[in-house]
Amino acid sequence: MTFLWLLEGIRTPFLDKLMQFITYFGQELIIIAVICTLYWCVDKRFAYLMGFTYFSAGLCVQTLKITFRIPRPWVLDPDFHAVASAVPGATGYSFPSGHTQGATCLFFPLALKARQIWIKFLCILAFLMIGFSRMYLGCHTPQDVLTSMALSIIIAFVIWKFQSAVLDRPEYRKKITGILILISIAVAAFALILNKNQIIETRYALDCCKASGAGLGFAIGWYLEQTYLNFSTKSRSIASQILKLLIGLMIALLLKEGLSLLLGTSILAKMAEYFILVLWVLIIYPYLFSKRFIRRKS
Numbered sequence: 001m002t003f004l005w006l007l008e009g010i011r012t013p014f015l016d017k018l019m020q021f022i023t024y025f026g027q028e029l030i031i032i033a034v035i036c037t038l039y040w041c042v043d044k045r046f047a048y049l050m051g052f053t054y055f056s057a058g059l060c061v062q063t064l065k066i067t068f069r070i071p072r073p074w075v076l077d078p079d080f081h082a083v084a085s086a087v088p089g090a091t092g093y094s095f096p097s098g099h100t101q102g103a104t105c106l107f108f109p110l111a112l113k114a115r116q117i118w119i120k121f122l123c124i125l126a127f128l129m130i131g132f133s134r135m136y137l138g139c140h141t142p143q144d145v146l147t148s149m150a151l152s153i154i155i156a157f158v159i160w161k162f163q164s165a166v167l168d169r170p171e172y173r174k175k176i177t178g179i180l181i182l183i184s185i186a187v188a189a190f191a192l193i194l195n196k197n198q199i200i201e202t203r204y205a206l207d208c209c210k211a212s213g214a215g216l217g218f219a220i221g222w223y224l225e226q227t228y229l230n231f232s233t234k235s236r237s238i239a240s241q242i243l244k245l246l247i248g249l250m251i252a253l254l255l256k257e258g259l260s261l262l263l264g265t266s267i268l269a270k271m272a273e274y275f276i277l278v279l280w281v282l283i284i285y286p287y288l289f290s291k292r293f294i295r296r297k298s
Helices: 002-008 014-025 026-044 044-068 098-113 116-136 143-159 163-167 170-196 202-229 238-263 267-297
Strands: none
Touching: 002 116, 014 026, 014 044, 014 098, 014 116, 026 098, 026 238, 026 267, 044 098, 044 143, 044 170, 044 202, 098 116, 098 143, 098 238, 116 143, 143 163, 163 170, 170 202, 170 267, 202 267, 238 267
């Protein structure tokens, strides 16, 4: 808390707005939009690599959150106040930082892939700044941020190191899918058991089960796409690529709102919502635009 008190002493209205802007790039919406852009239009293989990193680290972080159950800084010290605009987005327990995990899983693989040193530097600076912004805004302690960052870097580096085995070896596909499904189910079961025994509140179990639903969707969607569809990111023109991206993102947003209204807001409903959304991204929408492209060619 000492470091957070130090940062509170240097807050200004301008820095508050700047850090709130920076922290936005660690939010789920931005990360998913980047992955969708890469997956549908640019580099499907690298998008898969990023997806494995993001969803695996997300399951780990959410499990640690409900295991250690460390409150937010303003709960640890009632005299401490976070920047008001950042509080609504600070859901769940404090340790480890979910925003930092998302940012690191986005920008560290980009740093590994980049060839130019200056791009690597900017990518590393990006997730470091997002992690710092979480502390400046008062939402996380250095322990929260550094643990999340280290965990995400390790997972990203391991997946990068063994990417050929993960992405290019069909004989491992069923095993990898099965492992990710089992981990996702185990994480959800752990959260539900803690919630049923009144160890954690429903709102804390909710974030964990959303990550589990997304992990299940990713595992099944990846297997189905690689085994049966194997679509191409190519399109007739840049304009058609942009249109394809915009339509896919727009429908994903509509699905998210529509599924909430249709399924409700229970833990299992939210888990199902994220499962369906990830399936939309990985297999349903690529199937639709692939069939459309094939019909146009014929």
